[in-house]
Every structure is written in C-alpha cells, then in structure tokens.
Amino acid sequence: MAETGEVNPMFLQQLLELGISEEKAKEALIKTGNQSSDSAALFYFSELEVRTIFMMFLTKAVTRDKSVQQLFSGFEVDESMSCEYKMVFVVNMELTMGIGKVAAQVAHAAVGLYQMMLEESDSWQQMLTTWDNDGGKKIVLKGQNVEHILELQEQACRLKLPNYLVKDAGKTQIAAGSRTVLAIMGEETLVNQVTGNLQLL
Template structure:
C-alpha cells in the first residue's frame, strides 16, 4: 500500500458514520470489520455495509469449506409406528450404522469426519419396505454405508419388519439417495 493510500484508509476508518457503525455492532459484526465494511461501501448505509460483510464472510466460508457429512434415517411409514417406537427404531439404526462404520478403515475415517463436521442427523419418511430396500440398493451402489433395522417383534410391530434405513456419507451423495424425501 502506498503511504498516501494508507493515510487515506486510516483517516477513512476514523471517519465512518457512528450511527451506521453502532447498527453494525448491534448485528454482532466486530468493530474493525464493521469499519472496513463501511469504508468499502463508502458509508452509504449500515445495510450496504452489512450486506458487504455477510457476502464476504459467506464467500470466505465457501472457499475453505470442507466436505460435510450427514446421517439420514428413513422411517417405514407403512408400519404406523407411534412416536416412541419410531424414536427407538431410529436409535437402533444409529447404533447399528455406527457399528457398521467400524468395519472398514475408510468408513471409520468417514465416521470421524461426520462426527467432527457436526454429526448431522436427519429423519425422513419412507413409503414402505420396498421403498427402503430400493433406497438401500441405491446407497450401496454409491458406496455409502447403510444399516436396515429389522424389528424383533417384541412390542407393536411384527417380527422381522424392516422399520428404519440408516445411510451416512458426504452430504451431496446422501442427498442423491434421500434428498427428495419429506422430513418426519
């Protein structure tokens, strides 16, 4: 930076509109970042500066973005399970899938990445057992680990009923399998 540019930027940082600066601080934008955003947008308004700041922040996050992973549980809605039964079956699916992930080194690494990227979990609606089997086959063809829960039949569901399919992997890949399903 040229000495004149440095002096100009320094004086500009001190000449920011105090009202706009206060408004940006109320949005939890750090003071220096708020001042820089106001300078870059020529003190037009707090809104302009906020848009500049958040767009810049979003772009920086995307550039350094690592792969995100998620675990999805597809519930067999054909069985008419109650809330408690669904919760128990999803828990069985999570534990079962996590055990499957321990079988291969690459899957253990995936489990670690999934856990360290937020351990995202989503529960969606599947139509029936045929639908769950179709989704499992698609997931397997994409080399995504899966686990399909078969109920023991000790409570409300017939023994051997397939209740929940669990799938885990890189978010975009999992979306290829379950992305069109409705949330439960």
C-alpha cells in the first residue's frame, strides 16, 4: 500500500493501546504502508533504537493483555526487566507511640518481612534481590487504626503481596499484642493499589 495521510483506524487503535502517541502511531503506519499494527510497532521501536525499553514495555503489556501477547508472540520477554519493587510500612496512628517507638516498630516490620520472604519461596527471594539492587525503596505511611491496617493486609493478601504485621510485646508505651506496623512488599503498581492513597508519615 502506498504512503498516504490516511491510516487504518483499527491498526491505529491497537498502536494507541500499546502506549504509542497518535502522531507517532500514524507516522509508523504510513511508513510501513498501513500493512499491520505489528509491522508499524516494530518500525516505531526499531527507529528509536530502544530495545531495552521496548522489552520492558512488552513485559507489562503481555501481562495485561492477551491480545498483545499474541501480537508479539515471537519475542522473548524478560519479566524481571519490567518490575520496580518497593516496601511500604503502614503505621497504626491510633496508637500513642513516640518517634523512637515508631522507628523501632518499622524496623521490626522490615526485618520480619525480609526474613519471611527469604524463607517462603524462590520468587520472593528474587524479588528481594532485585529490590535491593535497585536501591531498596522504602516508604512509611499513615494508617488510621487497627481496622484499617487489617483491611489493608487483606487487600495485600488478595493481590498475593508479601506482608508482615507487627504485634508489639507490650514492654513500653502500648499494650501487648497491639498491631503497630504493617509491612507490604511487591511490584510498585500492585502495592499502590493497596496503599496509594495513604499519606506519608
């Protein structure tokens, strides 16, 4: 098909769903003669010479959409390239804890979750390694009360995110068995589904 200003609307929509801008998608379709969305996508990414970014994108797209998986079935995708992990700590603000107490409880949560993940599965161990190599992103957030903390933990469990809830021994400041800090680890987009609307401490 000759190069024209008109593009196949179905091919265009498929490229837009891949995250390509409308301008670049139209250009890629025209340059490849409006033959197919996959040939246009290959042209787009090869022209930018960003194979690494392309493969990172493909991993996320394949996970999200089976039609995209079929479109790019000829590519080998390294899933580890796309994942950005973080560990978050949700502090139970209902409890009366001083700064030092909060710091100690967050430390308990970090160590507890880390040890649990090391013991549970190879995939979690790999997650820790990747997270650690990327700088070990950690964020401390405010939880409303114990009910809120338990609700967040339930959401994390539904998403199969590693999590660890600290129960205080009751030696200082608060009653024994008080749930102080919930630690959650996982891919950033998934963790944000649970804690994305919480305020920083």
